[in-house]
Amino acid sequence: MTPPETAAVRVEGLTKIYDESRSGRAVLGDVNATFFTGQFSVLLGRSGSGKSTLLNLISGIDLPTRGEIWIGDVNVTRLSERERTLLRRRDIGFVFQFFNLIPTLTAGENVSLPLELGGMIEKQARKRAETLLDRVSLANRMDDYPDRLSGGEQQRVAIARALAHQPSLILADEPTGNLDEETGQTVLTLLLELVRESGKTMIMATHSLEIVPYADHVFRMTEGQLVEERRHRMERRVM
């Protein structure tokens, strides 16, 4: 019997207006969506359609103009700045298009960063980083700085960092957008494998239709609106 689906993330009436002029520009307009626990959802849309803004709002690094965001039973929009930061530290892992590794930290230190920020002692954090880097086949690059790694390697380190603190939610913003096709495919496969394996929820913003077959849910975004919702069951193709 299939367990009942529970909502990992729920957004209700979400609107984001950037006050660039007096009239303001609505990047998101009254968006409603539910992202289920353990599932891989894709936000599909062109540049400027509002995908990244939606991810930023869900993670609490930006606040909506109107509407509510629920992660589990926590209303993110009601949290203080510090509470939102701690929520990210505890429950959210980020994978960015441009990897965003900290250049002054080694690959290992980048992975252990969220753990150490959360108070874990260095030795333990390093051990966990070692395990994760091994998992992404970069155990031998533990002490290398980002500028010594290739783009694909950097993104694998970023994936390990996103998973280091065992968050329940992974937010990925065009994770393959800055990689060549082959490397992108490898990175995507690895990311999905790790996410599936640990039963985490992942929301990925992308403009690439090639990712769609791997998704449980696909949300199409156009001009700040969720205009279409399709459900896929193609995960077996990658698992």
Next chain:
Amino acid sequence: MSLSLFKLGQRYLLRRPLQSILVVLGIALGVAVVIAIDLANGSASRAFSLSTEAISGRATHQIVGGPNGVPQEIYGQLRRELGLREVAPIVSDYVTVRELGDQPVRLLGIDPFSEAPFRSYLGSADDEPLSLEALTAFLAQPNTIFLSREVAEQNGLESGNTLTLGIGPREVTATIAGLLDPSNELSRRALDSLLLADISTAQELLQRDTLSNIDLILPEGEAGTAEVERIASILPEGVRVEQPATRTATIQQLSAAFELNLTALSLLALVVGMFLIYNTVTFSVVQRRPVLGTLRALGVTREEIFALILGEAAVMGVVGALFGMGLGIVLGRGVVGLVTQTINDLYFVVNVAGVDVAPTTLLKGSLIGILSALLAAAVPAWEAASVEPVTALRRSAIESRVMGLLPKLSLAGAGLGLVGLVLLAVSTRSVVVSFLGLFAVIIAFALLTPWVTVLFMRLAESPLARLGVLGRMAPRDIVRALSRTSVAIAALMVAVSVIIGVSVMIGSFRNTVTEWLETTLQADIYISPPNIAANRSTAPMERAIAEQVASFEGVERISWARDVTVASPEFGRVQLVAVSEEVSGRQRPFKWVEGSQEAAWERAQLEGAVFVSEPFAFRHEIGQGDSVTLYTDMGERSFPVVGVYYDYSSDQGVVLMPDALYRTLYDDPYLSSVAAFVTEGTDPDALVGQLRTFFAGEQALVIRSNVGLRASVLEVFERAFAITGALQLLATIVAFIGVLSALMAMQLERARELGTLRATGMTQRQLWGLTMLETGLMGSTAGLWAMPTGLALALVLIYVINRRSFGWTLQLHLEPSALVEAFAVALVAALLAGIYPAVRMSRIRISEAIRSE
């Protein structure tokens, strides 16, 4: 440069207002300090020239005498025997006026009937004539004076009021017979610090029967020379003809070294400001790398790119210089008081009514500011123009270049340091060359800063790693942005090293003076009339006062001194001090003495030899085996020098001779000061009290115990260095702006990194911690590196600059607290500079930052 490039530059500056404002502020402060010091020096100097020129009037020559002046019979002889008509007798001295806030003013005694060809205080044809009543009172009534209407109005005085004049140990009253209001600007300014009296009134007030000088108007050329010879033939020994301009120039030269030292110190603030400009321009170049690359790709030439960057720096330089001018004038008004106080204390009397805003000073200061901006911007501008568009100055490219340049940079630093040392070691008396050497040494240390920063950060990494990931990140962040951080650290380091260098120099100076006072001042009580100058007792005192002191119960014996200015054919004006005995009890420290001290004193007394102070020997390059020639009342006399002693009371130097010898050479009945040795068991402080009571009401004497005199000497000392403290503070403020600007630039450059950290779960507090850790490390590096730099600076100041400027030998005295304080200044300045960037960083819009380039 094309209009579009011009617009590009203009918009960039406007888009980064805070960065532009900080640079403008840095330049403005640097320019302001240079202008302020120049204005203060210039105002003091011009005020002195104007007052002396105005007093000399149209006199081409002056007849001057020894300490006791010119016998007044000579005036009659000149008129009667030589038939000269343009001759005016003058009696003049400085007095203090209670009603004018006890400021020293010159009492000028004139003969109104001889005055017309020389000066126009009493009114020219254009002026409203003085009333007959006022003129009659001026000529006929005793103790009447004329005062400037402007001064009278400023002090709420009017005709008929009484003034209390302090003349040496006496206080006398004088009545204002009338107020002078000449239309001539020169006369008006001269009158700001002048009391005019009839010559006989002045003689009565000053209790003298001689003249200070006789002014002459002689024809130019051969006729004038012949006239001078004719006059000289009737003059007695010790009286001679001089040109007033020479005399003024000689006096003004006294404070030249002091003013040069101030100017050099003021330039330091500008040097610190140059680091700030360099940093900001580099940042602007790096930040616009895609734009510059695109421009190059579109066909903009290297020269145009160079001109664009330099043009922006020039705009900031011009704006900074304009603000600097205004600020400099305001600052100058504050500083002029400190400068004139020191000149009055140590060199000569000058009253500066206000700051004289000389256009040349403003122009000079502004040009220095703009040129500094262009010079500092030249390197980044050249970099922007010379790098290929593709690689156009990525921050990482610059950083790797800086890391690659480190050995060369450090070698250049070492090389420049050597050049500096050679300049300092070279046998020259030029203070300017010495300062060039000093600046070279400072820049050398600054060039070594990147290497030192990397070294310190590597050393700090291990202990800081215990603080966790933030502790590991901070030193690496500093090394990663080395081209920026090291420049900010260098700026702060230079400012702090100046604090250390100057503090150690002042501390050493203070310590040397204290020790010198302890050995030299052996008497228990010192008595002198109030004096205008703080470092000399020149006001005449009746010998009877010494006898009264000697007869006091508890006084074992007394000694006295006479301090006068005499003329020397070889050395110009010379401070001559005649002493009745060696007041130090043979403890006076000598740099060199012929035989023993006793033998030298014996020779001085028996054979008419003299001692000279160290600055005198240095200034005039004399020593063992040399002699000093002076004009005496008995004619020109030469005295062998039998010793060179340490003395810190005057940088012009002193000739010391036995009193007995002085009295045989000069017709001078007065003393300048008396020193009393008390009998065993007598309390000097109690005796000071008794002496004060005894002389109260009769003589305004300054009676001080040994301790009191030392304290007042040190008070003058502290006053003389007050201005250096202000200059240090300003240099530190400029460095603070440099660190602030560097941190803000770093913040902009690291936006994505900071955004990622925040997205990954770094709290605002942790980000604050990281920023503070980084600024703390930068401040600590600057503070630590400033210690050897500051000590090197102190050694140069003590052993080279002071010596070549003033001729003093100072003993190095190092107070560890000076180093600790300077380190604290560096750390606190850096931490304070970190606050605003930290606030901004913690408020960063994460969503924008993580996507920014």
